[in-house]
Amino acid sequence: MTDKPDIATLIHDARKPLNHISMHAELIKILSQKPGSEAEIQQSAEDIIKASKACSELLQTLMTQD
């Protein structure tokens, strides 16, 4: 019974970086149509990598919960 809230919290926490990844990808799609947006695209790509790592770590925590 006590595990369930923890799993729910972990899922919630994992969703956050996943949302960021998705929205950065959306932003890159828009920026790729705008000339001169290379720096911003680069930044978004880096943020995607950072969010992916955060998500991976959270999933690892989820594994250890079981």
Place this chain on the structure above:
Amino acid sequence: MKTVLLVDDDHEFTTIAARIIEFIGCDVYTAGSIGEAKQWLADMRFDHLFLDFMLPDGSGLHLIDHIRSLKLTAQITLITGHPSVKAALASMCDEQINYLTKPIEADDVKRVLNTKTATHHAQSDPFERHFGCLIGHSPAMKKLVTMIERVAKTNANVLLMGESGSGKEVVAQAIHNASQCSGEQVSVNCGAIAKDLIGSELFGHEKGAFTGAINQKKGVFELAQNGTLFLDEVTEMPIEMQPNLLRALETQTITRVGGAKPIEVNCRVVSATNRTLAEIAQKNVLREDIYFRLAVFPIEIPPLRARPQDIPLLSEFFVHQLNDEYKTQYQLTEQAHTVLSAHSWPGNIRELKHCIHRAFIMADPDTTTLTIDEIVSSPFASAQASDNQVPPRAPATSATTPSAPVKVGETIEEVERKLIYQTLESVDGNKTLAAKMLGISTKTLYNRLNAYEQSTPEETK
């Protein structure tokens, strides 16, 4: 441009979302809590709010309560990262509120921002609006509404014809609102663009296409993709530019200035002119082939004098708008309605709005009544009326040579009455102009007409 407030405590989310919403063409402000959002709402007026469900200092619902207590009309989109609460959110949605689940996509944002607020006005004001913007219940207006309903179901291009101030842009908006298109309405005034820039404005340009073209730019045809393109004053477009427009209309493809690639476009073109059909043909302001492409479904918008039943309603509406804006409680008196209904409004709805605004400014701040003693006609409308209406009729019904001869034994009062009615007839009932021609004040003319109506009502009818 819509002004948007984005309320979410996830700073990274608000940063990315704000950027996406900016690209859609909105002005975006962000808040991380309910308290911060309340501060923004106190200082600024927003068209749309994106609101996280769970915030550090309370629920998004608290902010909705606050918005409703302020009677703000902003659209609200609730955002949640929990798909499990989707059903609960859906149950709260109404005309003002909808929801999105994270991650949000640009298309989702566009969809909620373009939510048509046709029925939304009914909540905030008591005026029934056809298609969210047209006001009136006269037979002429009902006929117009039917025509809009019919044409909205098709993709046909529409040419709106009507006098200046008769509401062509509002009718264009009504057609857009009534149609099932997913795109936006984009308006351009063809008479206001420099001749050299028309191509770029309509079809866009590529970077470096001409001096000053420092970036690529989309034209109005592309911006109105899957929506409505409103070409106002289309007959003022230089005739030598019209073949380019014809090509776009015929092939439904455009090529940006300086570009080589044809781009497919799909939009309904609603164009407008204040010229009559005869004038269009005689003065050679529109090519015949363009006319047939633009006027697949021509709509004649009636002047205000052809729908006098709508004058009281429109007057009340303009007063309501001003009361709303200035937080006042003015109401038109019976006398004001009588004066307004008696005027012929050569400047149409625009002139009526101007007249109400003037009366509102002049209103006694110690009362809540709005009186109108005399209508100050637009000098342009009077000039137009003099140019257009008086000369053709003057020979037959000149003020100095009444068509009905004066009989010996008639009283001066009878002769005067004849003269007044004949003068009024010669200027299509324009009382301001008639009074000017008769050399009396408009007030005197009204007094005379009221006296005649009271003495011999049957005859005056």
